[in-house]
Amino acid sequence: xxxxxxxxxxxxxxxxxxxxxxxxxxxxxxxxxxxxxxxxxxxxxxxxxxxxxxxxxxxxxxxxxxxxxxxxxxxxxxxxxxxxxxxxxxxxxxxxxxxxxxxxxxxxxxxxxxxxxxxxxxxxxxxxxxxxxxxxxxxxxx
Numbered sequence: 294x295x296x297x298x299x300x301x302x303x304x305x306x307x308x309x310x311x312x313x314x315x316x317x318x319x320x321x322x323x324x325x326x327x328x329x330x331x332x333x334x335x336x337x338x339x340x341x342x343x344x345x346x347x348x349x350x351x352x353x354x355x356x357x358x359x360x361x362x363x364x365x366x367x368x369x370x371x372x373x374x375x376x377x378x379x380x381x382x383x384x385x386x387x388x389x390x391x392x393x394x395x396x397x398x399x400x401x402x403x404x405x406x407x408x409x410x411x412x413x414x415x416x417x418x419x420x421x422x423x424x425x426x427x428x429x430x431x432x433x434x435x
Contacts, residue, residue, distance in 0.1 A: 294382050294412065296373060302330050303338050303376040304369065307421050310348065311364040318350075318357030338376065345375045364425060370416030380416065381409050 305328050313319055313327075321339065325332045339358060342348045347367060348358045360367075374380060383405050385393040396402055 294380055296377060298334075299338055300373045300377045302328070302334065303342060303372055304421075304424065305330070306335065306338060306342070307347065307360070307364075307367065307372060308425055310358060310360045311421055311425060314360065318355060318359050320357040324358075341376055342372075345371075347372065347375070364422040365420050367421040368417045369419045369421070369424065370413055372421070373416060380412055382412070 306324060309324050309328055310319055313323070321332060321335050324330070325335055339348065339350070343350050343358075346361055349361050350356070350358050370380070379387050381387045385391060385396065386402070386405050386409050391402070393399065393402075
């Protein structure tokens, strides 16, 4: 499993929106400057976050983006799955029930399923608020 820049930047964008929340919309240009992410790349990520309902957008002179919910209400897993797709270490465990023709004789299946469960539980065990605390020099409690 490897998280791309799209996933990593999505987390940074969400943290930026939370930390700079003043009740109004935040311009993409401001996020770009603070996070050192090109506007062009932000323009590719923001529609994913908007469609998922994580951020609200507003067009016009006072337009921009804001979080749709409180930072405590977003898990890191849901943000990463939105930008990265499945985080499964192997494709055959994405289906439930498993449709792999070898699943009933696969000696490694339980290992992969356990790894996937651990990955999901870990990612879903952290919220955006947790990462914000960690960014302020506070250790995550896990």
